[in-house]
Amino acid sequence: GAVVSQHPSWVICKSGTSVKIECRSLDFQATTMFWYRQFPKQSLMLMATSNEGSKATYEQGVEKDKFLINHASLTLSTLTVTSAHPEDSSFYICSARPGTRVVEQFFGPGTRLTVL
Amino acid sequence: KNEVEQSPQNLTAQEGEFITINCSYSVGISALHWLQQHPGGGIVSLFMLSSGKKKHGRLIATINIQEKHSSLHITASHPRDSAVYICAVSGEYPGNQFYFGTGTSLTVIP
Numbered sequence: 001g002a003v004v005s006q007h008p009s010w011v012i013c014k015s016g017t018s019v020k021i022e023c024r025s026l027d028f029q030a031t032t033m034f035w036y037r038q039f040p041k042q043s044l045m046l047m048a049t050s051n052e053g054s055k056a057t058y059e060q061g062v063e064k065d066k067f068l069i070n071h072a073s074l075t076l077s078t079l080t081v082t083s084a085h086p087e088d089s090s091f092y093i094c095s096a097r098p099g100t101r102v103v104e105q106f107f108g109p110g111t112r113l114t115v116l
Numbered sequence: 117k118n119e120v121e122q123s124p125q126n127l128t129a130q131e132g133e134f135i136t137i138n139c140s141y142s143v144g145i146s147a148l149h150w151l152q153q154h155p156g157g158g159i160v161s162l163f164m165l166s167s168g169k170k171k172h173g174r175l176i177a178t179i180n181i182q183e184k185h186s187s188l189h190i191t192a193s194h195p196r197d198s199a200v201y202i203c204a205v206s207g208e209y210p211g212n213q214f215y216f217g218t219g220t221s222l223t224v225i226p
Contacts, residue, residue: 034214038157043202043216091157103147103166103206105214109158 002028004096006108013084014116021079021111023094029074030096034105035067038091050077074099084115119143122203122217129224135190137220139203142184150177150188151202153219159202162188193224 003026013019023033032051036044048069050056056069066088068080077096081088091112095105120141129135141148150162163170163177165186170177174193179186190197203217 043218046214093157093159104161104164105149105206106161107151107159112157 002096002098002104002106004030004094004106004108006092006094006111008111009109010112010114012114012116015085016083019081019084019113021081021092021094021113023077023079023096023108025075025096025098025106028096028098028106030077031074031099032097033071033077034095034097035069035077035079036093036095038093038110044093047079081113084113086115089113089115118218119215120203120205120217122201122220124220125218126221127223129193129222131194131224131226133193133224135193135197135222135224137188137201137203137222139186139188139217140184141186141203141205141215143205143215144208145205146208147206148179148186149204149206149214150186151204153200153202155199162201190222193222195224195226198223 005024007022035047037047038044046059047062048056048058050069050071052071052074058064071077091110093110094108097105123138147164147166149164152160165179174191176189200219200221202219205215207213
């Protein structure tokens with residue numbers, strides 16, 4: 001089956017630093033990748049949609065300068081949380097959509113970010 | 117109102133019990149998905165349905181397109197089934213946006 005990995009699985013950083021999270025599709029090409037944020041006991045909230053080779057589309061209320069997304073290849077998307085603050089602490093999940101089967105999304109294992 | 121509603125929000129069952137989780141949606145869909153999220157966070161896709169019924173081991177998922185309703189059943193529940201089960205729908209082409217339910221937290225007691 002299709003596998004999506006995320007790295008790191010957890011990260012702790014100081015306030016004001018930037019953190020990069022990688023999302024990779026391991027055995028398929030992902031023309032579209034999605035970044036979600038999940039607060040405790042809540043469902044996933046879509047942050048942005050990333051298409052390979054083009055700028056990401058951000059959901060309303062998500063600061064594009066704060067959450068930088070790069071989708072430089074068909075197997076890799078990165079989310080950089082710039083100048084992180086404690087309120088950015090959350091669980092970040094990516095998913096990838098194979099180009100040939102647009103309905104399916106395959107989810108990564110998530111990254112737990114804690115900003116001190 | 118959420119596009120996807122799940123019930124119940126929380127469910128505790130004794131090992132061996134038959135479990136049903138319900139999902140209703142209000143948008144046009146291209147498919148419905150049942151996802152499982154264990155403590156620690158990783159999400160696993162259990163089923164993708166556009167009609168009828170699917171079975172995988174002790175898990176059964178059904179969908180009624182006319183009624184915009186789906187159910188996830190777990191037969192002979194086991195403590196390892198304890199997780200959050202999320203119903204999600206992918207909207208119609210071309211966007212295929214995902215809409216997520218708030219999840220059902222299942223605890224199976226030995």
